[in-house]
Amino acid sequence: MRNLDFFERQWSTYRAVLSHDLMEHRAVEEATATALEHWLMGRRPEASPARMVDLGCGDLALLAPLLRRLPLGSDTGLDLTAAVLPLAEQNLGSVPYPVHWQEGDLLRWKSAEPVDILHSAFAIHHLSDPEKATFLRAARQHIASDGLFIWVDVFREPGETREAYLARYIARVRGWSALRGDQQEQVIEHLRQCDIPADRAAIETEAAAAGWHWHWAWQGSHRAEAMAVLTPT
Numbered sequence: 001m002r003n004l005d006f007f008e009r010q011w012s013t014y015r016a017v018l019s020h021d022l023m024e025h026r027a028v029e030e031a032t033a034t035a036l037e038h039w040l041m042g043r044r045p046e047a048s049p050a051r052m053v054d055l056g057c058g059d060l061a062l063l064a065p066l067l068r069r070l071p072l073g074s075d076t077g078l079d080l081t082a083a084v085l086p087l088a089e090q091n092l093g094s095v096p097y098p099v100h101w102q103e104g105d106l107l108r109w110k111s112a113e114p115v116d117i118l119h120s121a122f123a124i125h126h127l128s129d130p131e132k133a134t135f136l137r138a139a140r141q142h143i144a145s146d147g148l149f150i151w152v153d154v155f156r157e158p159g160e161t162r163e164a165y166l167a168r169y170i171a172r173v174r175g176w177s178a179l180r181g182d183q184q185e186q187v188i189e190h191l192r193q194c195d196i197p198a199d200r201a202a203i204e205t206e207a208a209a210a211g212w213h214w215h216w217a218w219q220g221s222h223r224a225e226a227m228a229v230l231t232p233t
């Protein structure tokens with residue numbers, strides 16, 4: 001199978017997951033809007049418009065409406081999969097600030113200037129645990145002193161093994177009756193191959209060691225999806 005066919009099949013399954021709200025993206029969207037709008041309202045009036053970076057931006061199906069109404073200074077969407085970037089550009093449409101699209105690995109992401117808003121949704125759990133710790137240290141070097149990092153992802157319960165997490169998530173996917181059987185199997189295959197959710201307690205400790213203050217801003221109803229807001233200590 002061509003790579004693009006594979007991508008299209010995977011992406012159309014992900015879109016089905018989104019449209020049936022199986023990972024609670026609607027609540028994530030609301031929590032993200034609340035956190036960003038609250039942070040923007042609290043900024044000094046003389047502060048320059050916020051620079052935002054979205055790591056693992058995907059096709060922006062989740063974030064585009066919010067990005068269209070935020071008073072940003074610039075936005076950068078970075079993703080490892082080049083094919084999603086034109087989709088993201090199309091979903092975002094026209095906005096009154098410069099937008100940059102970058103194909104790249106979030107683990108190697110760097111910024112020439114401090115970033116005010118860092119955002120990443122459902123991408124960092126693809127990194128190994130040592131890579132997540134490396135990422136947290138690197139991201140801390142690039143965030144403005146009054147900036148914030150919104151990290152939406154799946155997480156394991158404290159002390160839960162990856163195997164135990166996968167077993168309960170796979171059981172959940174088998175109950176996603178809105179998806180066809182082959183789509184459920186695709187999701188399960190992806191989980192088995194790619195998902196390494198952080199242990200909630202361990203990652204808070206790693207984040208503190210990297211110079212971040214951690215706040216759980218939203219918790220989904222399945223002990224997996226959650227949103228953390230990190231600020232520099």
Ligand SMILES: C[S@@+](CC[C@H](N)C(=O)[O-])C[C@H]1O[C@@H](n2cnc3c(N)ncnc32)[C@H](O)[C@@H]1O
Pocket residue numbers: 014055056057058059060061062078079080081084104105106107120121122123126
């Ligand atoms: C599940 S999708 C989430 C997309 C979007 N953030 C959302 O919430 O709908 C994960 C995205 O992260 C990207 N991704 C995975 N690993 C990455 C990495 N190491 N660096 C950059 N992007 C990555 C994938 O290509 C994919 O577009």
